[in-house]
Amino acid sequence: MVLTFFDKTGARVLGALDLAGDFAVLAGRTFAAVFRRPFDGKNLLNQLQALGVNSLPVVVLTSLAVSMVFAVQLAFGFRQFQAEGLASQVEGLAIIRELGPVITGLMLSGRIGSAMAAELGTMQVTEQIDALECLATDPVHYLFVPRFLAAVVMVPLLTVISIYVGFWGGYLILVGVEGQSAYVYGNEFYKLLAFRDLRIALIKALVFGMIIALVGCWKGYRTQGGAEGVGNAPTSSVVTSSLWILISDFFLTKLLLV
Amino acid sequence: MALIDVVNLSKAFGPKVVLSNVNLQVQEGESLVVLGGSGTGKTVLLRNIMGLLTPDSGHVAIEGKIIAQLKREELFEVRQSIGMCFQMAALFDSMTVFENVAFALRRHTKMTNGEVTARVEECLSMVGMKGTDKLKPAELSGGMKRRVGFARAIALKPKILLFDEPTTGLDPVMTDVIGRVILDLKHELGVTTITITHDLKSAFEIADRIALLFRGECIACEPPAAFKVNPHPVIQQFLRGDADGPFLQDPPPPKRKTQEAHS
Numbered sequence: 152m153v154l155t156f157f158d159k160t161g162a163r164v165l166g167a168l169d170l171a172g173d174f175a176v177l178a179g180r181t182f183a184a185v186f187r188r189p190f191d192g193k194n195l196l197n198q199l200q201a202l203g204v205n206s207l208p209v210v211v212l213t214s215l216a217v218s219m220v221f222a223v224q225l226a227f228g229f230r231q232f233q234a235e236g237l238a239s240q241v242e243g244l245a246i247i248r249e250l251g252p253v254i255t256g257l258m259l260s261g262r263i264g265s266a267m268a269a270e271l272g273t274m275q276v277t278e279q280i281d282a283l284e285c286l287a288t289d290p291v292h293y294l295f296v297p298r299f300l301a302a303v304v305m306v307p308l309l310t311v312i313s314i315y316v317g318f319w320g321g322y323l324i325l326v327g328v329e330g331q332s333a334y335v336y337g338n339e340f341y342k343l344l345a346f347r348d349l350r351i352a353l354i355k356a357l358v359f360g361m362i363i364a365l366v367g368c369w370k371g372y373r374t375q376g377g378a379e380g381v382g383n384a385p386t387s388s389v390v391t392s393s394l395w396i397l398i399s400d401f402f403l404t405k406l407l408l409v
Numbered sequence: 410m411a412l413i414d415v416v417n418l419s420k421a422f423g424p425k426v427v428l429s430n431v432n433l434q435v436q437e438g439e440s441l442v443v444l445g446g447s448g449t450g451k452t453v454l455l456r457n458i459m460g461l462l463t464p465d466s467g468h469v470a471i472e473g474k475i476i477a478q479l480k481r482e483e484l485f486e487v488r489q490s491i492g493m494c495f496q497m498a499a500l501f502d503s504m505t506v507f508e509n510v511a512f513a514l515r516r517h518t519k520m521t522n523g524e525v526t527a528r529v530e531e532c533l534s535m536v537g538m539k540g541t542d543k544l545k546p547a548e549l550s551g552g553m554k555r556r557v558g559f560a561r562a563i564a565l566k567p568k569i570l571l572f573d574e575p576t577t578g579l580d581p582v583m584t585d586v587i588g589r590v591i592l593d594l595k596h597e598l599g600v601t602t603i604t605i606t607h608d609l610k611s612a613f614e615i616a617d618r619i620a621l622l623f624r625g626e627c628i629a630c631e632p633p634a635a636f637k638v639n640p641h642p643v644i645q646q647f648l649r650g651d652a653d654g655p656f657l658q659d660p661p662p663p664k665r666k667t668q669e670a671h672s
C-alpha cells in the first residue's frame with residue numbers, strides 16, 4: 152500500500168522531470184538554431200503574417216473589453232469614497248503593468264500557440280517531420296525558429312497595441328460615460344508610471360512570446376497517436392503555456408519591480 | 410567494406426520484439442530487395458538505417474559511420490547522400506508538388522532557379538507526373554502522391570536510395586515504370602538501393618539480392634535465382650502466395666470450393 156504510493160509518486164516525479172528535461176533540451180536547441188544558416192526569410196514572413204497581423208482583431212477586441220470593464224469597476228469603486236480622480240491613474244497602472252501583457256499573452260497562447268501545436272502535431276503524425284529529417288533538414292531549425300522569432304517580435308508589438316487600445320477603452324468609459332475631463336484623463340493615466348513600467352511590460356511580453364512559441368512547438372513536435380494526439384496537442388499547449396505565463400508573470404513582477 | 414552495414418540489429422517496442430539480430434550488408438552499386446509479410450518490421454528496418462529510430466542493440470553503419478553515434482550535424486551530412494521514399498509518401502501538405510520536389514535542391518545546393526525548375530521537371534516526368542507541379546498534395550490520388558514522394562527522394566541524386574513500397578497502390582504499368590526508373594538510376598548513377606516491395610515481379614527484376622524478413626529475423630539473403638529455389642518452406646509459401654503453410658501464426662480460414670460459394 153505504502154510502497155505503491157511511493158512507487159506512483161516516484162513515477163510521477165520522474166515523468167515530470169523527463170518532460171521538463173525534454174522541453175529544456177528542445178528549447179536549448181531552438182536558441183542555438185536561431186543563428187544557424189540558411190536564414191529562412193520567406194518562412195519568417197509567413198509566420199509574422201500568421202502570428203501578428205492575423206491576431207490583431209482578437210487582441211484589439213479583448214483589450215478594449217477588459218480595459219472598459221476595468222474602468223467601470225474603478226469608477227464605481229473610487230466613487231464610494233469620493234476619489235473618482237484616482238480611477239484613471241489606477242487604470243493606467245493596471246493596463247500597462249499587468250493587463251496589457253497578460254491579456255495579450257493569454258489570448259495569443261490560445262490563438263497562435265494552439266495553432267503551432269496543431270500544425271506541427273499533424274506534421275508529426277503524417278511523418279512529414281520524419282521526411283524533413285530525411286531531407287537533411289533540422290525540424291528545430293526549419294519549423295521552430297521562424298515561429299519562435301515571429302512570436303518574440305509580435306507578442307511585444309501586440310502588447311504595445313493592447314496598451315494603446317486600453318488607454319482608449321478607459322477613455323471611453325471615464326471620459327465618455329463618467330464625464331471626466333479628457334485633458335485630465337490624458338495626464339492622470341501616466342501619473343503613477345515611469346518609463347521603467349513600459350520596459351517591464353515589454354520584457355514580460357518577450358518572455359510570454361518565448362513561452363507561447365516554445366510550448367506550442369514542443370507539444371506539436373511530441374505529438375503521438377493519430378487524430379486523438381493531434382486533438383490533445385493544442386489543448387495541452389494552451390493549458391501549459393497559460394499556466395507558465397501566469398507563473399512567470401508573478402516572478403517577473405517580483406524580480407523587476409524591486 | 411559494405412556501403413550499408415546492418416549488424417545484429419534488434420528493435421522492440423515495449424514487449425513487442427520487431428527485429429531481432431538482423432544482419433544485412435549492401436555493397437556499393439548493389440540493389441537489395443526486402444520482402445516480408447505485412448507488419449514484420451520492414452519499415453522499422455529502414456527507419457533504423459535512416460536514424461529515425463535508435464536500435465536497442467546492434468548498429469547500422471553507412472560508409473563505416475555508425476548512425477546512432479553521430480552528432481546531429483554529421484547525421485544530416487550523411488542523410489544528404491540518402492534519399493528516402495516513405496510508405497505513405499509524407500509529402501509536405503502546405504507546399505505544392507513543385508516545392509516538395511525542389512525542397513532539398515533549394516536547401517542543399519547552390520542551383521539557380523532555372524536549374525532547379527529543370528531538375529524538378531525531369532524528376533516529375535520520370536515518374537509520369539509532368540504538369541502536376543502546381544497542385545497541392547491534397548489534390549493528388551494515393552498513387553500520385555507516392556510518385557511525387559519518389560521524385561522528391563531522387564531529386565538530389567543521392568548515392569543511396571531507400572524505397573518503402575514505392576509501387577504499392579500503383580497500376581501494373583506504372584509499377585513497371587518505377588521498376589525501370591530504379592534500374593536506370595542504378596546503371597547510370599551507380600546508386601545503391603534498398604527497396605521494400607510486395608510485388609514479386611518487380612522484385613525479381615530489380616534485385617541483385619533478395620532478403621526475406623520473417624518474425625523479426627532475416628531468413629534469407631541471396632541472389633534472385635538462388636532465392637527462387639530456396640527450399641525453406643516459408644520462402645516457398647511466400648513465392649506461391651498461398652495462405653496454407655508455416656508463414657502465418659494463426660491458421661487461415663479454410664478454403665471454400667468456388668461452386669460451393671455460389672450455391
Ligand SMILES: Nc1ncnc2c1ncn2[C@@H]1O[C@H](COP(=O)(O)OP(=O)(O)OP(=O)(O)O)[C@@H](O)[C@H]1O
Pocket residue numbers: 422427445446447448449450451452453454496
Ligand atoms: N512507433 C511504433 N510504436 C509501436 N510499435 C510500432 C511502431 N512502429 C512499428 N511498430 C510495430 O512494429 C511492427 C512492424 O511495423 P512495420 O511498419 O515495420 O511493418 P512493415 O513490415 O513495414 O509492414 P507493411 O508491409 O504493412 O508496411 C508492427 O507490428 C508495428 O505494430
Ligand SMILES: [Mg+2]
Pocket residue numbers: 451452453496573
Ligand atoms: Mg511498412
